[in-house]
Amino acid sequence: MKIRWISTPYIVWMIMFTVVPLLLVFFFSITVQTDEGITFTLENFKKLSEPIYLKVLWRSIYLAFVSTVICLLLGYPMAMILAGTDVKRKNVLIFLFVAPMWMNFLLRTYAWLTLLEKNGLINTVLSLFGIKPLNLLYNNLAVLLGMVYNFLPFMVLPIYSVLSKVDKSVIEAAQDLGANNFKVFTKVTFPLSLPGVASGITMVFMPAVTTFVVPRLLGGAQFTLIGNLIERQFVLVGDWNFGSAISIVMMILILISMGIMSRYETEHVGGGFFG
Amino acid sequence: MKHIKYNIKHKKQIVKFMALILLLAVSVPLMTGCGGSKNGSGEKVVLNVYNWGDYIDETVNDLFEEKYGIKVNYETFATNEDMYTKIKSGAGKYDIAIPSDYMIKRMIDENLLNKINLDNIPNYKYIEDRFKNLAYDPNNEYSVPYMWGTVGILYNKTMVNEPVDSWKILWDEKYAKQILMLDSQRESIGVALQMLGYSMNSDNPEELEAAQNALIEQKHLVLAYVGDEIKDKMIGEEAALAVVWSGDAIYCKRENPNLDYAIPKEGSNLWFDAIVIPKTAEHQAEAEKYIDFLCDPEIAFKNADYIGYSSPNSGAKEMLDPSLLSDKTAYPDDEDIKNCEIFQYNEKLIKIYDEIWTRITAE
Known part of the structure; x- marks a missing residue:
């Protein structure tokens, strides 16, 4: 009884700020406003299936996918290094790794502008060696860089927390049984770390696929991503119905990817959303 | 978008941050103690003013309070659309707002504005006639002009060695990757339409498609x-050519003398920001006093001098520094x-x- 009483504010909070808004978004997505009032329709979803919007959707997923893969490739070794070092050095490393995150996300992205622009820091240094200024800013690579830079910690930290809990004796047992380092990694360490990898992937993919600040600042708004499209429907066009439809499709995609990921997470204590 | 400040480059971000803090500061007492009586006997009337960030000499608000005993609660917005959304949704109850021309038309159409009684605005006589009866408010019923300007090309004289007089230069291969366009659908499509010789207000599907293709090609x-x-x-x-608002051009020219500004011969966007009273206003009479105050030549001069944009106030123009008055970026000829x-x-x-x-x- 007591526990239920404690949970009341949380339930009220979730109803007010999650359930009701979700229902509203869903309601908007299946209606349009006409002169006669509100009518139910699937027009918004049909509009989204036009090639031009599919292209936008595809580009967003592609960029988010690539940045997730890069984050994984860069993040996994980092997590292993963190998990492998002794406590004293570990704390310093984690501090150095996390400290930039204390700064505002926008500021960190703005900082990249200063580094990458034509008369920016990197090009100025290059010019000292007689290298002509490179076009580093305002392209897909700059957008990818921005995503990887901003989301990398979300990949490293979950993997690290799983790896640091792996029982050392399991690895020793594998070594005693004659496995070399490579075998130990592929047969023992990596499979044990899968829950961390899975939550790392979801935590990077989700913000990456919906970001609209990074493509605007580092991509020079040259490429509309799905996040930009949604933002514009609400702020500029005032077509809340179409904006909601895109959001719903986005949510379904994320739900599916989380569903796939949670298959790996279920074996872990605490499970995923579908566990 | 249409505002500047001379000395501090990133004032805008700071202003936004301050606005956020202000919002928080205002909302906390609102949430904790809703008891503050409004308009109680002897209490000052508070006028809620909603303006572009950094678009007023803020001492003006103090002067207004001194003169009329009306406190000004000043808030800022970053785009017309932000302001519109806030007023339309009823999230903010403002007595005064300063949107741009097309937005004023939209707000009139959607019945979001109160009429202004010009009899209460004696200083309206200082507004030049050419800024009256404009298409967005043909009978001057809803708005009083505040600032005006143009859209044009800002270019770096060290990188562009030819006369700049046409939008076509933005389609010149010579300047590949040296052109900055505005991240504004309205402005960029307008530029393309005018480059092609059409009206920027065109709703002809063929002309719009031509503009679209031109922008894709560019x-x-x-x-x-x-x-x-x-x-x-x-x-x-960082770039040789850019599409900018004239007020930003004045600011940039002061910061970097290599820059110059041109209004293309095909024509460009002539814009106005004007003072309006939203439907949600609770102090109509005080709001009209405030509008009259802003039209006072002394005050209009203070604002024009501080902001650097072009004033529609003939009295204020007489007081302006001749160097600014002769700058065609700010005060272009009719031609x-x-x-x-x-x-x-x-x-x-x-x-x-x-x-x-x-x-x-x-x-």
């Missing part, structure tokens, strides 16, 4: 579509702006613009 030449950063980029010589057009709000076009813009940026 895309590989464009370095980026940017917003307020355009000023820093041009001052820092320079003869082809310029004023944006007209057209609800049907908003969705079409966004579709065009998606096609351009999806390539």
